[in-house]
Amino acid sequence: MSTALNYGQAFALWRGAAPDWSAYTEHAFVEGLKDGSLPRENFLHYLRQDYVFLIHFSRAWALAAAKSETLAEMQAAAATVHALTHHEMPLHVKICANAGINAEELETTIESTANLAYTRYVLEAGYSGDFLDLMAALAPCVMGYGEIGAELSGSGGPYNDWIETYGGDEYQELCESVGALIDQAILHRLGTDWTKGPRFNQLNKRFATATRLEVDFWQMGLDRS
Amino acid sequence: MSTALNYGQAFALWRGAAPDWSAYTEHAFVEGLKDGSLPRENFLHYLRQDYVFLIHFSRAWALAAAKSETLAEMQAAAATVHALTHHEMPLHVKICANAGINAEELETTIESTANLAYTRYVLEAGYSGDFLDLMAALAPCVMGYGEIGAELSGSGGPYNDWIETYGGDEYQELCESVGALIDQAILHRLGTDWTKGPRFNQLNKRFATATRLEVDFWQMGLDRS
Amino acid sequence: MSTALNYGQAFALWRGAAPDWSAYTEHAFVEGLKDGSLPRENFLHYLRQDYVFLIHFSRAWALAAAKSETLAEMQAAAATVHALTHHEMPLHVKICANAGINAEELETTIESTANLAYTRYVLEAGYSGDFLDLMAALAPCVMGYGEIGAELSGSGGPYNDWIETYGGDEYQELCESVGALIDQAILHRLGTDWTKGPRFNQLNKRFATATRLEVDFWQMGLDRS
Amino acid sequence: MSTALNYGQAFALWRGAAPDWSAYTEHAFVEGLKDGSLPRENFLHYLRQDYVFLIHFSRAWALAAAKSETLAEMQAAAATVHALTHHEMPLHVKICANAGINAEELETTIESTANLAYTRYVLEAGYSGDFLDLMAALAPCVMGYGEIGAELSGSGGPYNDWIETYGGDEYQELCESVGALIDQAILHRLGTDWTKGPRFNQLNKRFATATRLEVDFWQMGLDRS
Numbered sequence: 036m037s038t039a040l041n042y043g044q045a046f047a048l049w050r051g052a053a054p055d056w057s058a059y060t061e062h063a064f065v066e067g068l069k070d071g072s073l074p075r076e077n078f079l080h081y082l083r084q085d086y087v088f089l090i091h092f093s094r095a096w097a098l099a100a101a102k103s104e105t106l107a108e109m110q111a112a113a114a115t116v117h118a119l120t121h122h123e124m125p126l127h128v129k130i131c132a133n134a135g136i137n138a139e140e141l142e143t144t145i146e147s148t149a150n151l152a153y154t155r156y157v158l159e160a161g162y163s164g165d166f167l168d169l170m171a172a173l174a175p176c177v178m179g180y181g182e183i184g185a186e187l188s189g190s191g192g193p194y195n196d197w198i199e200t201y202g203g204d205e206y207q208e209l210c211e212s213v214g215a216l217i218d219q220a221i222l223h224r225l226g227t228d229w230t231k232g233p234r235f236n237q238l239n240k241r242f243a244t245a246t247r248l249e250v251d252f253w254q255m256g257l258d259r260s
Numbered sequence: 261m262s263t264a265l266n267y268g269q270a271f272a273l274w275r276g277a278a279p280d281w282s283a284y285t286e287h288a289f290v291e292g293l294k295d296g297s298l299p300r301e302n303f304l305h306y307l308r309q310d311y312v313f314l315i316h317f318s319r320a321w322a323l324a325a326a327k328s329e330t331l332a333e334m335q336a337a338a339a340t341v342h343a344l345t346h347h348e349m350p351l352h353v354k355i356c357a358n359a360g361i362n363a364e365e366l367e368t369t370i371e372s373t374a375n376l377a378y379t380r381y382v383l384e385a386g387y388s389g390d391f392l393d394l395m396a397a398l399a400p401c402v403m404g405y406g407e408i409g410a411e412l413s414g415s416g417g418p419y420n421d422w423i424e425t426y427g428g429d430e431y432q433e434l435c436e437s438v439g440a441l442i443d444q445a446i447l448h449r450l451g452t453d454w455t456k457g458p459r460f461n462q463l464n465k466r467f468a469t470a471t472r473l474e475v476d477f478w479q480m481g482l483d484r485s
Numbered sequence: 486m487s488t489a490l491n492y493g494q495a496f497a498l499w500r501g502a503a504p505d506w507s508a509y510t511e512h513a514f515v516e517g518l519k520d521g522s523l524p525r526e527n528f529l530h531y532l533r534q535d536y537v538f539l540i541h542f543s544r545a546w547a548l549a550a551a552k553s554e555t556l557a558e559m560q561a562a563a564a565t566v567h568a569l570t571h572h573e574m575p576l577h578v579k580i581c582a583n584a585g586i587n588a589e590e591l592e593t594t595i596e597s598t599a600n601l602a603y604t605r606y607v608l609e610a611g612y613s614g615d616f617l618d619l620m621a622a623l624a625p626c627v628m629g630y631g632e633i634g635a636e637l638s639g640s641g642g643p644y645n646d647w648i649e650t651y652g653g654d655e656y657q658e659l660c661e662s663v664g665a666l667i668d669q670a671i672l673h674r675l676g677t678d679w680t681k682g683p684r685f686n687q688l689n690k691r692f693a694t695a696t697r698l699e700v701d702f703w704q705m706g707l708d709r710s
Numbered sequence: 711m712s713t714a715l716n717y718g719q720a721f722a723l724w725r726g727a728a729p730d731w732s733a734y735t736e737h738a739f740v741e742g743l744k745d746g747s748l749p750r751e752n753f754l755h756y757l758r759q760d761y762v763f764l765i766h767f768s769r770a771w772a773l774a775a776a777k778s779e780t781l782a783e784m785q786a787a788a789a790t791v792h793a794l795t796h797h798e799m800p801l802h803v804k805i806c807a808n809a810g811i812n813a814e815e816l817e818t819t820i821e822s823t824a825n826l827a828y829t830r831y832v833l834e835a836g837y838s839g840d841f842l843d844l845m846a847a848l849a850p851c852v853m854g855y856g857e858i859g860a861e862l863s864g865s866g867g868p869y870n871d872w873i874e875t876y877g878g879d880e881y882q883e884l885c886e887s888v889g890a891l892i893d894q895a896i897l898h899r900l901g902t903d904w905t906k907g908p909r910f911n912q913l914n915k916r917f918a919t920a921t922r923l924e925v926d927f928w929q930m931g932l933d934r935s
Binding site: 090093094095097098100101102103106112116117120121158 | 315318319320322323325326327328331334335337338339341342344345346349383
């Protein structure tokens, strides 16, 4: 992928230390989105699970607002929750409706184990830890989709709408602002020498585990499990 | 006060069962706001503490979003956090600036014990309990200010701006919608017979304790403690 | 299984409503323990993961102590955490050592997805919900092992020690006392008519999801995944 | 006080940075315990509130067990919760009974604001933060009583039993082991240079706030408020 992406310093370090990063961003599911070979029923299975995912993802950002230590952090997290619950989720309902999945079907989706593993891992990281634990666990999702979108942008094909949602300017700017939020939050809590203490490894591990769970999430889409 | 206020059924029950409700809504501090006899320095002391209060109040609403069980709950809580962090708090900073308290002074306010007792009680209720525990602990603040605003509206005097903020239509509608949110959340979790089980007493107790802490908060304003 | 087991009324209801209960208690892994056909390497894989599981299981019981509302609840939860951390876990280390897995290997076990899904589901249920959410999420593990132990007791074979740990009197009494604790906690919070309100379905769902994750856990042992 | 007390390095730093430390350990209530001049009714008021305090104090240590990151931390926290719920609290009930306060009276004690402020501050620190936030918030109570006990030991008088409970070897050893636990936990999470990062000031602030709330707690005993 392009090295021009500017999602911040912490993300760059975490990404570099996560063994499964390319297994995630270059997963067969992603390749199938790119060349259009992904069967539609797999995409629909993914969409349904992704709706359930978004519920818990929004809850995790709300928890980040609750665990904020500055007004700027609180505002950033609150804006994200607001955007997710008032725009992303209704949009998701609409996209699913267009794809033939009605709202009732969405609401009654049985959460797959891969979904449950990922979302509860993130939420528990947030409840047990602090704002940084949440950020390290949320970053693979936020920024990984940004990288994938940027990489696939322009591919066209049946999944073009999905691709350009994440490859477009708006989402890319979101990734940059979340990256800046994370760098600022680390500076505020751990200071400039943060990579020298044990917290660095702990956050690396959070990010790496969440990345592994993203791989499982794509695989769930492929297996329709 | 007027019985015309329509803040929902649960609130009406909780209010009726809280021994200190009138000690709160008719506190000497409130009387001083009404007739303008409250010394300005007491009002400024209150304003500074109220800014710190708003930080934790926003965090509590964010926690409510994290503990939501329906999209409607999540949207309502998220909208509240967003409004608090993007409008109320900046407005508060501006009001304080007009009153001669600059942003730095606000940020370095030492949290009074009454403030700390109240905000941590609410947050801990939320962390230890569920969405309803949070609502019962937040309701005295939200709706009590609504009642006070409605009661004092039209009094004029030096505190007219403050009074009309809470007595005005916008805030009154907020109280009505929070009341509806609470009634709906109770129905969703406890069903129609909820007043017959032990949870009714537990929630009554939450509301009553938060009301008592509101009394202490006004007293802190009066004592400048 | 024998209907003589007396693990309380709530457990009996939850068990009856969980679609995957027999898929869990009669899983191929369990059959392999019973007739001794389970390959040793699968058992060792399970043991390693079970050690990681016990860490989070202990944390969940500690959270239950933090979310207790009576001294009796707090004492019961505290005694369980104490027994887990001072007896079960050291015993597990010893069993693993006898099986050729040293302490360092145990500590560096990479948590499987099935393990992570289950433990974080339980902990998040506890953080987001209350004592009852925790109990409903913990019960399938506590009581399921009790049922399996009682069912397999006397089978002999290579896994006899494991079997008799759960089939023996001490563990059976633990299941009975946890069952009584749960019934008492429900009575305290929801009253006698608790099966008539929406909370009944929510707790059923918690128990059923945890049961499903137990099935995945056995399958992980079988697949060494 | 004697400089011979060995409650660890973090405690020594936190204590040195807390403006109200001597206002706490040399409070008029403490002086009254020492010279026996404290009216008995004030002591009984304190005892009743202290029972309620112990409930939440135990919950906070249980939360510490849930937020532990090593087996040693979990064992230490679990042992503390167990001792509190199985020995301290029953002992407290007995002491109160001897002082003429029966169990029912104890259970129906109305929590004072000072009590509520302190306990909820500690619990919220734990829920919002991590193990270290909890330790910094709990340390003033644990070690402050140790210092007071050591200082007052040998005074005799009507409060001798209370004094020697905290001045005795058993409690002094507890303080030393909690001090070692804290130092170890900091090393594990923040490394050797921890006093150079922003976390140092955050933990100082936690400790200082909890110390201030201890002063309020003694004052509550004096005022019977």
